[in-house]
Amino acid sequence: MDHTRRDALVGSALALSVATAGCLDFAAGEGPQGPDGTPPTLDCDDDAFVRLDRPFEGSVTETVVETDATTLELSTEGTTETYGQSLRLILRNTGDDPAPTLGEFAYSIQRETGDGWLDVRGSTTGEAVELPRTEVSLDAGSTYSWDLTLTEAGIADAVDGLDLTVCPPLGPGIYRFVYWGVVGAPPIGAEFELVG
Known part of the structure; x- marks a missing residue:
């Protein structure tokens, strides 16, 4: 042949x-496999999944908050992020005095839905869990920084010592990072759009 x-x-x-x-x-x-746009709510097929509660009341201040003693500013490198990439955020005490906080894990990662802003994380144990809170002082000029990988595992594994899951999967849409741990001050947040 x-x-x-x-x-x-x-x-x-x-x-x-x-x-x-x-x-x-x-x-x-x-790419992102969850619902697209602004879903009516965040539904999870796992009956044992219990979504993290919203640990703060009222609205979220944009990116700057003033306390009686100092000012804190939340910044991010971008407002449009691709699934699988890193979202870098920094909370800086820009004032002259220390700020009492609840530690670096006092934050929510929320998605905009028809039911309002809902945390994307939760527990699959069938019971509610709380994020770790440690009262510490953020000195003048000091920062907290987060480098979150925008995947389900990256977001779920970002809190040490707590077994979390993201459900449903992330989808293209509007999200926000909210730091609610400044004692005696409203929460501050930064919105971003997640794309494929």
């Missing part, structure tokens, strides 16, 4: 197209 150069090229092209199709299918599954 004689094989021509053309037969070899056709065979190679076919093999390449099959391999590429497999890569595209794999890549397509790596």
